[in-house]
């Protein structure tokens with residue numbers, strides 16, 4: 168019999184962490200060996216866990232990943248709030264330790280990953296584009312990590328195609344009325360009781376509109392992607408950003 172992958176979950180008491188714990192417990196090839204909360208020591212996972220999954224908060228996730236690398240544990244990270252500098256520090260650290268993988272993904276739901284990919288492919292063909300993300304009101308960051316990543320992918324595609332800014336005649340506005348601007352793309356964040364995680368990418372041309380929409384109605388939607396990452400992270404030493412790299416989409 169092959170050995171089961173030993174998995175630890177950081178943020179295990181949270182909405183995502185608890186769902187991940189259940190998914191790992193139900194997977195025959197995985198073994199849940201630790202549930203860590205706010206005051207638990209990541210270093211204690213050395214020799215006990217093969218892979219750790221982090222769904223904590225933006226303010227601690229980078230430190231958790233460095234501690235996991237120091238402990239010799241592969242990391243799968245769903246927590247948002249990563250910027251280019253933090254990713255570079257983790258890539259440098261991962262390059263210095265032998266054979267350890269870190270996978271950071273703003274969204275593990277297949278529909279969301281595909282929506283991002285489709286938006287990036289469509290972006291060069293439309294004059295206008297804006298992103299609207301809609302989430303439960305307990306979310307601590309805005310805009311969502313997924314919306315930020317979506318906007319960055321769209322902006323890169325527009326730059327590559329030589330497109331300038333989207334048309335916008337606004338001269339006066341209330342603060343925030345046009346949303347946040349990520350790499351030149353307007354991103355709007357809605358917080359509403361009853362929602363889980365949703366995003367619309369609106370692309371417009373004279374006389375036509377393309378709407379790409381993804382809906383996570385339940386956190387189980389993220390689990391196939393999380394488990395795929397847990398099973399594959401050890402095969403990808405260094406830093407991988409985005410689940411698309413495991414789905415043959417990148």
Ligand SMILES: NC(=O)C1=CN([C@@H]2O[C@H](COP(=O)(O)OP(=O)(O)OC[C@H]3O[C@@H](n4cnc5c(N)ncnc54)[C@H](O)[C@@H]3O)[C@@H](O)[C@H]2O)C=CC1
Pocket residue numbers: 177178179180181182183184203204205206207222223224225227244245246247248272273274275276312389
């Ligand atoms: N990549 C993806 O597919 C998804 C990402 N997320 C992201 O995951 C993160 C967590 O989301 P939720 O579970 O909804 O939040 P939550 O607030 O329900 O859970 C966060 C948990 O982390 C714990 N925590 C805080 N500091 C910690 C530390 N230093 N060590 C260990 N645990 C610590 C908290 O006590 C809490 O239990 C957010 O950044 C969210 O945006 C959420 C859903 C899907």
Ligand SMILES: O=C(O)C1=N[C@H](C(=O)O)C[C@H](O)C1
Pocket residue numbers: 247273274302306307310311312313314363364365
């Ligand atoms: O906090 C959440 O709930 C979610 N966070 C991630 C994000 O910020 O993109 C992923 C998903 O949207 C759910």
